[in-house]
Amino acid sequence: xxxxxxxxxxxxxxxxxxxxxxxxxxxxxxxxxxxxxxxxxxxxxxxxxxxxxxxxxxxxxxxxxxxxxxxxxxxxxxxxxxxxxxxxxxxxxxxxxxxxxxxxxxxxxxxxxxxxxxxxxxxxxxxxxxxxxxxxxxxxxxxxxxxxxxxxxxxxxxxxxxxxxxxxxxxxxxxxxxxxxxxxxxxxxxxxxxxxxxx
Amino acid sequence: xxxxxxxxxxxxxxxxxxxxxxxxxxxxxxxxxxxxxxxxxxxxxxxxxxxxxxxxxxxxxxxxxxxxxxxxxxxxxxxxxxxxxxxxxxxxxxxxxxxxx
Numbered sequence: 001x002x003x004x005x006x007x008x009x010x011x012x013x014x015x016x017x018x019x020x021x022x023x024x025x026x027x028x029x030x031x032x033x034x035x036x037x038x039x040x041x042x043x044x045x046x047x048x049x050x051x052x053x054x055x056x057x058x059x060x061x062x063x064x065x066x067x068x069x070x071x072x073x074x075x076x077x078x079x080x081x082x083x084x085x086x087x088x089x090x091x092x093x094x095x096x097x098x099x100x101x102x103x104x105x106x107x108x109x110x111x112x113x114x115x116x117x118x119x120x121x122x123x124x125x126x127x128x129x130x131x132x133x134x135x136x137x138x139x140x141x142x143x144x145x146x147x148x149x150x151x152x153x154x155x156x157x158x159x160x161x162x163x164x165x166x167x168x169x170x171x172x173x174x175x176x177x178x179x180x181x182x183x184x185x186x187x188x189x190x191x192x193x194x195x196x197x198x199x
Numbered sequence: 200x201x202x203x204x205x206x207x208x209x210x211x212x213x214x215x216x217x218x219x220x221x222x223x224x225x226x227x228x229x230x231x232x233x234x235x236x237x238x239x240x241x242x243x244x245x246x247x248x249x250x251x252x253x254x255x256x257x258x259x260x261x262x263x264x265x266x267x268x269x270x271x272x273x274x275x276x277x278x279x280x281x282x283x284x285x286x287x288x289x290x291x292x293x294x295x296x297x298x299x300x
Contacts, residue, residue, distance in 0.1 A: 034256055034263040036270065037214060079260050115272075144214065159260050179260055183277035183284025196279040 018075065020190035023083040030082055031144045034178065038113045038143070038164050045148050047132065048167045049097060052105045059097075061148070064132075067092045072131060074154035076161070077190040089152055091133030094125040094168070105170035109177060110151050113164040118177035119186065120153060120160055122170065129155060132165060157188040157195070219253035222262055225276050226250075229283055232295055240291040243271030250274070250293070 016025050048058035059067070071090050077083045108125060110118050124130065130153040134141050141147030146163030153160050159179050180186050185194040193199060219235055226234040235251040246268035253264040253273055261277035266289075275286035287293070 030258075031214065032259045033214065034259040034261075035265060035272075036216075179277070181288075182261060182275040182286040183279060184260060196277070196282075197284075 026082040090135035091131035111167035216254040238294040241266040244269035
């Protein structure tokens with residue numbers, strides 16, 4: 001051990017390397033929820049991609065599990081200012097889901113069981129930047145954290161990583177989702193501190 | 200005015216809602232009257248009652264107040280530095296009692 005202790009930084013709310021501006025480090029996994037936690041039986045789970053022309057492609061749980069999955073380790077940043085580094089997930093990339101979907105849409109709306117929505121530009125979902133995750137830290141995703149499956153889009157504030165997802169609607173124009181319509185930023189880049197409208 | 204968990208248990212962990220009085224502080228900053236005493240009409244099911252009876256989820260990026268009858272969102276309150284966003288699209292109207300009225 002060195003003479004100079006690095007100290008225990010987890011309790012200090014100050015700038016830590018690797019954190020976007022205004023964020024503090026947490027080792028917990030806080031639960032934020034805008035409503036009751038839906039319990040979705042796997043035999044009733046379905047994820048549907050709807051294009052701008054109304055064409056639908058969907059997977060039930062068994063079909064979804066048969067898709068090629070990836071293990072990813074990413075940092076996550078909540079707009080309420082906590083960040084959690086090095087989180088491990090397993091899921092299916094959005095690129096995989098859209099492989100055979102014909103679209104020229106530039107935007108998307110993510111839909112969830114329970115009615116939650118959030119908008120994401122389509123290019124932010126591609127190139128290994130977003131997944132439908134169904135495991136966290138080696139275990140099935142708990143309903144409180146969005147299980148059976150949630151969106152994982154770690155380069156945007158975590159409200160964009162919608163819990164309990166059941167669909168992706170592709171859109172020619174951008175539209176606000178649940179929090180974006182109520183004052184939060186349309187894009188939500190944590191490195192540019194895009195928390196609220198006008199930031 | 201105090202707010203209470205709707206089922207009488209702890210809200211630690213963010214899973215359970217509070218009653219609508221949890222919004223009293225934020226709404227008092229916006230309105231000159233006590234809005235928790237106002238009557239809302241839910242846009243989803245037309246249920247009407249005092250704002251203080253709504254189910255409020257406080258552990259999210261904002262306050263989310265849902266109708267206890269149909270669970271649709273009636274009011275959303277988002278606090279930003281120096282401003283408050285109030286989204287009332289889930290309420291057909293608010294009937295606000297006035298002092299001396």
